[in-house]
Amino acid sequence: MLAPRSLRSRLLLASGASLAAVALMTGCTSGGSTTSTDTAVEENTVEDNAASGETITIGFSGPAADHGWLGAINSAAIAEADKYDDVELVVAEGTNDANLQISQVETFINDKVDAIVLLPTDGAALTDVAIKAMQAGIPVINVDREFSSTFAARTTILGDNYGMGVSAGTYICEQLDGKKDAVVAEIAGIDSLPLTQDRSKGFADALDDCGLEVSNRVAADFTVQGGEAAASQLLASAPKIDAIWNHDDDQGVGVLAAIDAAGRDEFFMVGGAGSANVMRDIQADNTVLKATVIYPSTQAADGISLARLIVQGKGMSDLVESAVPRKIQLYAPVVTKENVEVYLPSAFES
Structure with a gap:
């Protein structure tokens, strides 16, 4: 059943704000320049998205799996990467230490991975290193806990x-x-x-x-x-x-x-x-x-899928928009x- 009218209005306004934040393929920096995350989107069909492309390396870092939901986040991300013969997933050890997670991201940057999917133990604490990755031309997919700067992520995937x-x-x-x-x-x-x-x-x-x-x-x-x-x-x-x-x-x-x-x-x-x-x-x-x-415990798995599309210059085939949205908020069904x-x-x- 639908929510009562006044509540539906609030939800529709919130949804509109999220949908309005669609689709910058640029990895902007604080200085307004662009990075190599600028990729021309040529195809936007299910068949083209599923087709194997150039092999890419995705770095994934998340908190320690000390909770059932967090364990599911990690396992779903690994399972999603296994679906693609053109994805190599590098998984950092889960941690609740923000400093250790920062060093993991710095390692990804030094290793020149193609994309980073990051569920930060602390969004604010990981913001600077995420910006560093973006400035290095590595698109960052921010999962669940938002960074404190819009320049820290190419796409953010959130629960509601x-x-x-x-x-x-x-x-x-x-x-x-x-x-x-x-x-x-x-x-x-x-x-x-x-x-x-x-x-x-x-x-x-x-x-x-x-x-x-x-x-x-x-x-x-x-x-x-x-x-x-x-x-x-x-x-x-x-x-x-x-x-x-x-x-x-x-x-x-x-x-x-x-x-x-x-x-x-x-x-x-x-x-x-x-x-x-x-x-x-x-x-x-x-x-x-x-x-x-x-x-949803699929947020990091969605991050893997979207990282692949972004790096390979593809969009979401069910959208008219030709690029992956900048922010996606998942539904909370009963x-x-x-x-x-x-x-x-x-x-x-x-």
């Missing part, structure tokens, strides 16, 4: 954290169907992170459009242990709940453990991110978990029992 909150809130509104006294609870991730703030803002906006609000809110830390502790606190302070949105399916393992321990089942729960174990629970329909909102079979094959294990 605000949209996750909107999707979760809209689903809950639909299920509660006008119950104005409903008690809605929220188990967030790490409150200091912009992504958590965006998810909470989208959730609050969607609830507001159907006359509801968050009655009880706690924050966890994206871990199983943190989810269990936060959920235990929430359940102890809220004797009655109608619906819960938990931001993250990894921490949701602990959330469900706390719910089971408390013997509570008067509410339904919506998850976040889209893990396989959560989707199996939704499919079985034997817990309070009835839906989850996807935060997975329920009715559509879970569509999403389960690509889900990650938490």
Whole structure:
């Protein structure tokens, strides 16, 4: 179902702003000059894009895979590169140390790779070295965590954290169907992170459009242990709940453990991110978990695919525009029992 009109308007405006940022094939520098990332786009068909071209080397660097979603990011990127006989993928060891990741990118630059796909452990900290790569004529594909300068990336691929909150809130509104006294609870991730703030803002906006609000809110830390502790606190302070949105399916393992321990089942729960174990629970329909909102773990894989197109001078064949867009934001769909079979094959294990 569509979101209510006022919320749809906000989303359409946001989408328009993203689509307007289409297609600079130039790797601009702060001085306004261009780099060798300027490539003439000659073809824009499915057949030409799939055809093998000149072999290119792509460097990939991401954070340590200490979370199910991050592990899926890495494995999907490697699997995508394996599809192409004209792509050689160099994978740096995953790290949560920004300085180490900077040195990895500098190695890619020194080795003169053709493109870099980078999910930065800290977008601001990796901005300068990404600009350095762009100035060296190496297109950078920024994944998930944005750099602080537009000159640091040729293309940026993002999930939709605000949209996750909107999707979760809209689903809950639909299920509660006008119950104005409903008690809605929220188990967030790490409150200091912009992504958590965006998810909470989208959730609050969607609830507001159907006359509801968050009655009880706690924050966890994206871990199983943190989810269990936060959920235990929430359940102890809220004797009655109608619906819960938990931001993250990894921490949701602990959330469900706390719910089971408390013997509570008067509410339904919506998850976040889209893990396989959560989707199996939704499919079985034997817990309070009835839906989850996807935060795509395909972003780096998309980055590999787009890096190949950019370096080989190709565009996206389903677009009239002849070049790869400068920014792409992925959708945050709701997975329920009715559509879970569509999403389960690509889900990650938490």
